[in-house]
Amino acid sequence: MMTWFENAFDGLPDPRTGNAKRHDLLEVLTIALTASVCGAESCSDFADFAVDREDLFREFLRLENGVPSHDTFSRIFRLLDPAAFSACFGRFLDGLGAAGEGVVAIDGKTLRRSFDDAARGNPLAVVTAFASASRLVLGQQSFRVAEGDSEILAARALLECLDLSGQLVTADALHCQKETAQVIRDRGGDYLLRLKANHPALHAMVDEYFADPDLRAGLAAAATTDADHGRIEIRRAWVSHDLDWLRGPKSASSEPVLLPDMTCLGLIETTVEHRGKTTTTRHCHLSSRALSPAAYLQAARAHWAVENSLHWVLDVTFDEDRARNRKDHGPENLATLRKLALNVLRRARPEISIRRKRKRSGWSNDFARSILGQMR
Structure with missing residues (x-):
């Protein structure tokens, strides 16, 4: 050994x-x-x-x-x-x-007991790259919360150390940034990034685009259904590879910020029925890979393995949240x-x-x- x-x-x-x-x-x-x-x-x-x-x-x-x-x-x-x-x-x-090819999920976690009151030290946070298929950790980058460091910069530093050839990198909306997407592309990977209101112009345009039921009816789509513990969850996904309308003439006030090599837009609509109550949520994503609806659904869901197969295991099995080393x-x-x-x-x-x-x-x-x- x-x-x-x-x-x-x-x-x-x-x-x-x-x-x-x-x-x-x-x-x-x-x-x-x-x-x-x-x-x-x-x-x-x-x-x-x-x-x-x-x-x-x-x-x-x-x-x-x-x-x-x-x-x-x-x-x-x-x-x-x-x-x-x-x-x-x-x-x-x-x-x-x-670790093999597949989805690499990027996500941050705060080590809650790592603060030092005597030294007025802020808690440590760690950004992790997690291979969802093999469930292996590929690397991590730490930063101190509220000390001028940020999860965005830590994630870029981590990505710059990885060979991402053949990998699809997933991350939440915090990392939906041109610079982060460019790092992923430069390292040989593709990105699938959540889109939210931190890109207001682009988010509004994509949200309005997918809101048209007639347009969605003409797009490629896929669906999955899960039923467990009295809970029924239906996920529907639509993808569009037509991005010309985003790149056409626009007024300066509504000019969207486009990510490098962006080739695909996606929408996932999730409907959950539980104890007589139905809730529906919608999430948009941007990708540099021309994903099919089924592949898009699979990749978006694989991202959350970082919560269930990494963060949860570290907290429950390794008791990380109560680690007192400071x-x-x-x-x-x-x-x-x-x-x-x-x-x-x-x-x-x-x-x-x-x-x-x-x-x-x-x-x-x-x-x-x-x-x-x-x-x-």
Whole structure:
């Protein structure tokens, strides 16, 4: 396993000096990642797990100075360069297997307990790129809420680090920006972006366009129906590849801001019947890919896997929302570690839930080896 880990984290700078370097950096990170896979959630947990499972670690680590203490784990994650640590995602994924083509969902999440009242520090927020088909995290970029940073700029910085060839990048209306769309195109991908009132002229024109029932009747369409727990949800989608009317002569007051290489407009109308009440919502999207209605529906729905298969799992299974690490780079680096552990768990024993895999890895060395054995 160390060969795989050394390749993944080759060149990661060690922030420690002097006697603080008595434990090998890669060995400390390996223990922390293994402990996180097996259910540990804090630096104290990592240290306790290292003591209790020292026999497991000595199978593939030297541990020349014994197992690291809580202070060692805490010091490393506080001081480690978060940009360098996060940049290891690509090589880490190479060790697990390619994420494959499909939908890459971009979404942000605030780490609610990462604020520091004493230092008047704002909570940390993280933008994540999530491969919906393989359910793997491709990378993350952090920023501090209300410190002049923004999710928009963090998302662009993250996208610039990714090879998006063959990928369809989805994001909510916050990221429906010319500059963001151009980054996606420059990195070889296509975009599917939600359109809302932050582009008032374009939103009004597209909304009026799809509001005409006669026009919708002539467009390509698709529909899906889901029924579960007494709830019936019908989704209808229409797409239009005729954008000439948007590019014609317009008055200066109504000139819409068009995204680069935009080739497709879409509307999804969702009708939900639940407990005798019916609600209908409509959402418009812009895309650089000439999507069919069925592909459009599938991609728009795949975007929300980032909520159900990532954010929900991190909060419920990894207890991320209650993580109390606040000092220096600790919150960001531990957020990266959790996503690395989640990727490992996703790729091994797919027939078992993440929660069960973490519990059984913590209980049994043999089961832990079956999860960690893929990292050769």
